Structure formats: C-alpha cells, structure tokens
Amino acid sequence: DAGVTQSPTHLIKTRGQHVTLRCSPISGHKSVSWYQQVLGQGPQFIFQYYEKEERGRGNFPDRFSARQFPNYSSELNVNALLLGDSALYLCASGRGEVLAYVPTDTQYFGPGTRLTVL
Amino acid sequence: AQSVTQPDIHITVSEGASLELRCNYSYGATPYLFWYVQSPGQGLQLLLKYFSGDTLVQGIKGFEAEFKRSQSSFNLRKPSVHWSDAAEYFCAVALSYSGAGSYQLTFGKGTKLSVIP
Numbered sequence: 001d002a003g004v005t006q007s008p009t010h011l012i013k014t015r016g017q018h019v020t021l022r023c024s025p026i027s028g029h030k031s032v033s034w035y036q037q038v039l040g041q042g043p044q045f046i047f048q049y050y051e052k053e054e055r056g057r058g059n060f061p062d063r064f065s066a067r068q069f070p071n072y073s074s075e076l077n078v079n080a081l082l083l084g085d086s087a088l089y090l091c092a093s094g095r096g097e098v099l100a101y102v103p104t105d106t107q108y109f110g111p112g113t114r115l116t117v118l
Numbered sequence: 119a120q121s122v123t124q125p126d127i128h129i130t131v132s133e134g135a136s137l138e139l140r141c142n143y144s145y146g147a148t149p150y151l152f153w154y155v156q157s158p159g160q161g162l163q164l165l166l167k168y169f170s171g172d173t174l175v176q177g178i179k180g181f182e183a184e185f186k187r188s189q190s191s192f193n194l195r196k197p198s199v200h201w202s203d204a205a206e207y208f209c210a211v212a213l214s215y216s217g218a219g220s221y222q223l224t225f226g227k228g229t230k231l232s233v234i235p
Contacts, residue, residue: 042228104169
C-alpha cells in the first residue's frame with residue numbers, strides 16, 4: 001500500500017503570497033492532521049480533520065486554514081506568508097479509531113513539504 | 119497544558135554501545151506516549167507507543183521504552199546501537215478526544231543521535 005503522499009516536495013514563496021499544500025492519506029484512512037516543523041524544533045500541531053470535519057486546531061493564526069475532501073485528501077492553505085512560516089509541513093493520516101476514549105489509532109506521517117518564504 | 123521535555127539536544131554513542139534517550143512529560147490525565155524517529159529529509163516514523171498495560175513497551179528496530187508514572191518519564195532504550203540508527207528522535211504525548219477522530223500530538227524538541235563507527 002502507498003503511504004501518505006504530500007505535494008509539492010519543495011516550495012519557495014515570497015512574503016505576502018499565498019500557498020496551498022496537499023496531502024493524500026493512506027487508503028482507508030479518514031483522519032488527516034497537519035503539523036509545522038520549524039528547523040531545530042519538534043512538529044507543532046496545526047489542524048486535524050476527520051470525516052471532512054475539523055476536529056482540532058492548534059495555536060496558529062487565522063492565516064492558516066485547511067479542508068478535507070470527500071476522498072479524504074486534504075489541503076492546507078496559508079495566506080499572507082511571513083518569513084516565520086518557513087518550515088517543513090507534515091501531514092499525518094490515521095483510521096480515526098477511538099476505543100472507549102483511548103486513541104488506539106496510529107498516525108502515519110508523510111515526507112513533508114519544505115516551504116521557504118523569502 | 120501538556121508538554122514534553124527531551125533534556126538532551128544531541129547524544130553521540132559508539133556503534134554497539136547501549137543507548138538511552140530521555141523524555142519527561144507534563145500531563146494531568148492518563149498520558150498516551152509515543153516515540154518517533156526522523157531521518158534527514160524524511161517524515162516521522164513511529165517506533166513505539168504506550169496506551170496502557172505493561173509499562174515496558176517493545177517497538178521496531180530493537181527499541182524499547184519504559185513508562186514510569188512516578189517520574190513522569192518515558193525513556194527510549196536500545197541495547198546495541200547500529201550506525202543506521204543515527205537520526206533525530208522525538209517523544210510525543212497525545213491529547214485524546216471523547217469522540218471519533220484521532221488525537222493531536224505534542225512533541226518534544228527532539229534529540230539528535232550521532233553514531234561513531
């Protein structure tokens with residue numbers, strides 16, 4: 001089975017521009033999460049979608065938005081780019097299983113999109 | 119708020135030596151704990167996870183981790199390191215949801231492992 005795929009691999013933008021990042025989850029997975037990883041730091045949670053509904057949002061400004069499509073793929077949009085948005089953006093997919101309030105799911109990460117803002 | 123601390127930014131070990139990477143968490147409820155590994159230019163790969171039960175968890179690639187509630191720790195260990203283990207290692211804690219979906223992970227800042235041949 002194919003893993004989580006993300007496109008594009010690399011992206012260079014200038015300040016003030018808009019960017020769209022794409023993620024295709026593993027077949028059968030209904031949950032997609034987005035994380036931002038700034039150089040030298042651990043990933044930071046941005047959004048989670050399950051069955052096309054937003055299920056969680058991290059501490060990011062409104063310039064960041066996302067959506068999930070009927071085929072469970074997802075887009076992350078960032079408006080009015082800042083230099084500080086330069087990072088590796090990771091997508092993770094999972095089945096979305098929660099058993100008796102215990103998250104038994106495993107999140108599988110894609111290779112990421114490297115965004116550079118100049 | 120939940121948080122994860124990895125006290126060691128960079129560790130260097132000789133090939134064949136044992137390894138222990140430290141992780142401490144701060145979370146009021148039952149923690150769900152993970153270790154991920156990231157090779158340069160790659161995404162994250164899950165090594166192991168702890169949800170409940172036996173506090174010693176076995177993972178892939180010969181790694182294991184022990185959950186110690188009294189110390190709020192979840193340290194990663196490997197008895198004999200291989201050169202291919204050189205990578206960055208992240209400890210994470212999950213905030214669970216009451217409904218269907220999944221969970222969001224809070225990561226530590228990572229520990230970079232270098233292996234001397």
